[in-house]
Amino acid sequence: MFSKACEYAIRAVVYIASETDETKKVGIQEICDHIEAPQHFTAKILQTLSRKHIVNSQKGVNGGFFLDSVQKKKSLKNIVEAVDGDQVFVGCGLGLKQCSETKPCPIHNQFKDIRNRLTKMMESTTIDALAIRLLKGESVLMQTK
Numbered sequence: 001m002f003s004k005a006c007e008y009a010i011r012a013v014v015y016i017a018s019e020t021d022e023t024k025k026v027g028i029q030e031i032c033d034h035i036e037a038p039q040h041f042t043a044k045i046l047q048t049l050s051r052k053h054i055v056n057s058q059k060g061v062n063g064g065f066f067l068d069s070v071q072k073k074k075s076l077k078n079i080v081e082a083v084d085g086d087q088v089f090v091g092c093g094l095g096l097k098q099c100s101e102t103k104p105c106p107i108h109n110q111f112k113d114i115r116n117r118l119t120k121m122m123e124s125t126t127i128d129a130l131a132i133r134l135l136k137g138e139s140v141l142m143q144t145k
Contacts, residue, residue, distance in 0.1 A: 001088060001118075002080065002084060002088065003083065003084050005041070005045050005083050005084070006079070006080055006083040006084045008035065008037045008041065008042050008045055009045050009046075009048075009049060009079050009082070009083045010076065010079050010080075011035040011037065011141045011142075012031050012035055012037065012042055012045065012046060012049075012065075013049065013054060013055060013067070013079055013127055014127060014130045014131055014134060014141060015031055015034050015035050015134070015141055016031065016055055016065050016066060016067055017067045017071075017072050017127045017128060017130070017131035018131035018132075018134045018135050020064075020065070020066035020067060021066065021068075022066060022068055024066065025058060025062065025063060025064030025065060025066045026064045026065055026066070027063075027064045027065075028042065028043050028046070028064075028065070030064075031046075031065065034141060034142065035141045035142055036141075036142040036143065045083065046065055048082065048083065049079070049082055049083070050065075052082040053071070054071060054074065054078060054079055054082050055067055055071065056068060056071070067127065071127065072126065072127050072128035072131065073126055073127070073128060074126065074127055075122060075123050075124070075125060075126055075127075076121075076122045076123075076125045076126075076127070076130070077089070077119070077122040077123045079127070080122060088115070088118070089115060089118070089119045089122075090115075091115075092105055092108070092111070093105065093107045093108070093110075093111030093114075093115070094106070094107060
């Protein structure tokens with residue numbers, strides 16, 4: 001459903017939110033180790049998220065990535081839109097450009113319901129809520145070996 005970049009973005013942001021505040025930052029290697037993601041690709045994704053104010057980055061010896069309290073209150077939808085755009089929230093399930101209420105594709109009505117529920121869930125789920133679940137051990141960001 002989401003691109004690989006978006007999957008890594010969500011995992012990285014949740015990890016960063018769970019490990020940082022405005023005084024503690026995490027580096028790219030630590031992030032990648034904890035979300036099972038390639039470092040170079042993840043660094044590019046985090047640059048995009050930094051430009052779009054989803055995460056903060058600081059260069060230097062004590063540098064790294066972090067989220068402030070305002071960023072932690074952002075929704076998952078903000079991350080998806082920053083990386084993949086809004087197509088998953090508005091597009092056709094079969095990728096047709098002309099799909100509409102008056103000219104629906106074969107799965108239009110079923111997909112519209114799924115898309116609406118996904119949008120609602122992504123809008124109502126905050127980064128902080130997922131970070132808290134991670135810290136409590138109620139969720140994971142990588143496969144156990």
